[in-house]
Amino acid sequence: MEDLLARIRTAVVAAAWVAALAPLTFGGATAVAAPVTTTVAGTAAEAGSVGTVVQEGGRLTVPAGEEGAVTLRFTATLPAGTQGPVSAVLRLPTTLVASAGGSPVSKDVIRSTCAVNGAAYKACLWDMPYVRAGEEKDPPSLTLPTVTAADTLAYAVTMDADRTALVLGHPDARVELKDSTGTVVAEGTVGLDFVPGTPPPNRRGALHGRDKYGVLWRYEGTGDVTRPFAPRERVGGGWNAYTALAGTAELGRDDNPDLVARDAAGKLWLYQGVRFLKPGSYGDTVVPGPTRSLVGGGWNAYDLVF
Structure with missing residues (x-):
């Protein structure tokens, strides 16, 4: 009886091996790897689980x-x-x-x-x-x-x-x-x-100052009330030819602030702002352009231009 049980166990094991090898040795369908699908560890998500x-x-x-x-x-x-x-x-x-x-x-x-x-x-x-x-x-x-x-x-x-x-x-x-x-x-x-937040350079404004030698300096706004102005930058000389100077908003429709200047004869001149990127500055710098255009005369009737 024990010999019979041993032969049965041997037959079962052999059948299992044959079943495993059948696709390779007896013309069975070629084994194909299933697509790899990434799944969060655990059982399948319950319906409606979010x-x-x-x-x-x-x-x-x-x-x-x-x-x-x-x-x-x-x-x-x-x-x-x-x-x-x-x-x-x-x-x-x-x-x-x-x-x-x-x-x-x-x-x-x-x-x-x-x-x-x-x-x-x-x-x-x-x-x-x-x-x-x-x-x-x-x-x-x-x-x-x-x-x-x-x-x-x-x-x-x-x-x-x-x-x-x-x-x-x-x-x-x-x-x-x-x-x-x-x-x-x-x-x-x-x-x-x-x-x-801090506005872009063209919306921060600037302050200009003229020294006793006629040199015009620009103090660019930073947008920070704790340090409202950046270190000054030299615009140029010869500005003592004017009796009054004033910065304005963009008069030329180019989004660049402009500057007006009144000479001793009472003529008002417009310097349109020119924008350029200066290394080390607070972004784009806008300075009075090199050329001027005449706005008109009679501006010496005013004590102040601003």
């Missing part, structure tokens, strides 16, 4: 100006069984309504780079559609990097906003993550506060 998005450090203040980039950080927790790759988008609730000149924000109102789980930062693009009367469009949004599924995904998004970003206000932006099937697997909000 993970969370949590912002780090509370609401983020984003200066709308020349300060440079700040970084938004948040972590998404995915439900077990999430299959990747995972895509994500950040949407603002703000609707951009067209003004007379088109979009209320500049073309590159926010410049961003994105990184996930400590990877290198890469550029990520904003879509800033604006609507006219009767139109319906999606709200402004930022497409985040598509990545492999994981239990948690830590996002870092830099934001460098210009002055037109002020119209975005103080939104609670919605973050939404989807799996490979397009199903939402995590969602939540992050708080952003777009606040006034």
